[in-house]
Amino acid sequence: MKRLHIFILKSYLSPLIMTFFISLFILVMQFLWRYVDDLVGKGLEVNVLAELMFYASLQVVPMALPLAILLASLMSFGNLGENYELTALKSAGISLPRIMAPLIIFTVIVCIGAFKFSNNILPVANLKLYSLLYSVRQASPEFDIKEKIFYDGLTNFSIKIEKKSKTNDMLYDIMIYDHRNKLAKNSNVTIADSGKLDFSDDKKFLKLTLWDGITYDENADRQKRNIRKRDKQQFRVDHFKKQVALIPMQGMDFSRYDEGLFKGHNRMKNLAQLGHDSDSLQQQRDKQIEKLKPRIQSNYFVQNKATKRKIKQKIDKNAVADSTLKQQLNQSLIENFPIANIDSVFETLDAQKKVMILENAVRRARDTKAQIDEQLIKIDKVDYHLVRHKIEWHRKFTLSFACFIFFFIGAPLGAIIRKGGLGMPVVISVLFFIVYYIIDTFGLKASKEEVWPPYMGMWLSSVVLFPIGVFLTYKAATDSAILNSDAYIIFFQKLFGRLKKKKKKKHLRNI
Template sequence: MKKLHFFIIKAYLRPFATTFLIVLFILMMLFLFKYIDEFVGKGVDWFTVAELIFYANASNVPLALPLAILLSSIMTFGSMGENYELVAIKASGISLTRAMLPLLLIMTVLCLTTFYFANIVIPQANLKIASTIYEFRQTKPSFLIKEGVFYDGIDGYSIKVEKKDEETQTLHGIILYDHTKGNGNTTVLKAEEGEMYKSADEQYLILKLKNGVRYEEMRGERNRNQRERLVRVKFEEHEQKFLLTGFSVADIDEDLFKNNFQMQNISQLEYSADSLNEKRRQELKRLATDIAPYYIYSRDSLFAKYEPLEFDFKDPDFLRNIDENDRELVLHSALGYMRNVKSNTSPAATQNAAAFKLVKRHWVEFHRKFTLSVACFVLFFIGAPLGAIIRKGGLGLPVIVAIVFFLVFHITSTIGEKAAREGSWTPYAGMWLSTAVLIPLGIFLTYKATSDSSLFDLENYIRFFRKLNPWRKKAVLPKKETPGPL
């Protein structure tokens, strides 16, 4: 390898390391902002927070690499162009594409690293983050209850607390509505304070209330005094038990637990998608078997026993062909058939749509693992020639240009992914939309950079539009006077 190659690699690695750490830090701060209200002041030890940050940074590596590659490529070649180093390289007979060759080896390593993180590290990191948060919420059940807000995550109950001690997890000003009887707000418990913990066998969640009152509105009965409808019981201590199966701990973690495709690699995603498709086919076959008895006109044996009558079903008066005594029976029978078919098809249609959407999400995640690694190559072939064209280094203009092109990449990726999730496009077309948009742009910029095009020279555009102006004034040169004869 020539000294020039070492020079280019060294010039590239410095801004790449800086930009990568900056982008990774920004993504880490976004993760902390997402969970800051849930962890700060909740008694979470620093080791747990550090563990979550570590796993979050590991999962953010494939997201930080494309932007870092784009920004560092623009900064490297922009700085070399600004310092006339590219001019010296071209003067020695080395083209721009040849000067980019040593960086292609680095891009290959970064692409493979991105794919490894997307396929292996991210699923494991998501699983670790989910299990850590889930374990913390299981050990501290009052974690999900917010101050001044009714919490309906317990089946059949609604609870509200005025204040919560973050250190001891003691609840103050408790209001508990019991809806298990299905009679509305007929049973209410109010207590000054209480605490929530799990039973020894971890089967029940216990809410221990202190200094409270239980109000229960009894339904009035005949021959009874109406004043006895309201029952009020004061207590110093009272334990209310809830089954842990009805405690919706996973409601907030829907993206972490329900969407488990985020914790799978490509082979697992492919297997899960095929399994879901097979399950959908089996459910459709079962549905066809269940509703087949209601379509008696499709049976061949029926026409062998009875002579069919000629009906024009488009005629609103076709019922006149049926005997008047049997007409009502026929209508009730048909209505019953339709209701039975609807009762079978409506839930099946909902389940099939949900399963179809889940299959799409699996394939979207499958293609994402490849698009992130390919994006590193594409953004490099945009950033390197773009830096050679603008010929500006540092963190000024290169950052602005990099943000613009990264926004194009991000917006097209978001549009394609949303269309793929909703089923408007196939997952393949939606996830590869940004790559299809940026590849022609990278080829165009590489061509312009190798041909020394002044693509961002403002004077060229000013001269071009001046030529298009038909009313421009032409400069009138003064006539030279010819000297007369002496």
């Protein structure tokens, strides 16, 4: 039996390794396609790009591994079925669950390893990746000036050229606007017949050498900017044969940002950190709600002793002239001051006081609504982070459990279709993975929008696909031909035959 287990493991491991790296390559290419605009033209060094690709590869491992397990199990059991090796093993009295036993143990080990990877390695990889990607995004593109187009990539400078040489670095018909004077835009203009660009070794300065040019400089004064005093402005014109200028290249060099700026994101945390921060966010949310209650109560009528005492004082100050009504109101204070008696007091007031009271009530209601809305915005922000922390907490388990589910879909399905290679297994794997991805995306979106609880949205794909895996395993273990067209034809022929017999009997009874 050991030889059989070793044979099954060998037939499974080689397709698994191959399909894993194929899936990894495809997903990394998808990552590059997504962020290609942020990477091109930045002059990044090879080691920076290699580091970025390494962390991107680690990030897509939780998605590549389930796809690789599904494809590898389909291929391995499809090859066994196509070569009649499964038939030989079953004829020797070895059942399919027994054949799958070593792979089940191996898959459980892989699932545990995937969970450890998602919990311990993936948060660090995400932190490194997103901090590095943010640093790359902040770097300005390389200096690439084009003909007859103003280049605004330099801070406080705009450059335009009519022509540039294809054999050397010479530029012709150059126009440079200096915007360092914030008071008067376009007050400093330099026009040159030709020029040449050089960069400093650290790429922090641009050395611009100009020949045969003129500089127009308007020294605008903050106190002399109106039209009547325009003649008092100072103008300066400089003619030069050669001029050398050093322009600072701010942001052109690549610099790494502190990784501590990104540690608060939910994808950069493990289970312990997610659980701790979720509890903190929940406590913060509860405190925000507790702060909301007294604000509402302070702006509304509350039936307490202090309120009754204030109302009684107003009644005693001849707020109500009718002694009978006054006696009724005093009695009603003992009976929790019914609303009907409040209306009675309101009806005794004149029109001006009624308008004043209504306007005051509307103002207090608007103030209260504004306070509630302000507090609800704070609560919504806490809910936003709390939901995403819970989503990430469940994601640690669902991605690992997906490996287990895909094995029990791929292995029995491969034993049923009995087709190896990369043809049919690839098609079926892609279809199942697309279904899984669509369901998972739907559940994730529903959880983020708080339509469903996070646990329901994140486990939706597993709940849908797990019964399919159980069904396929049962059918493969009982040698049911679920993909045999003849079996379905016979089934529907029997079904339609029974329906025809029932109709015939019903027709004979009517006669």
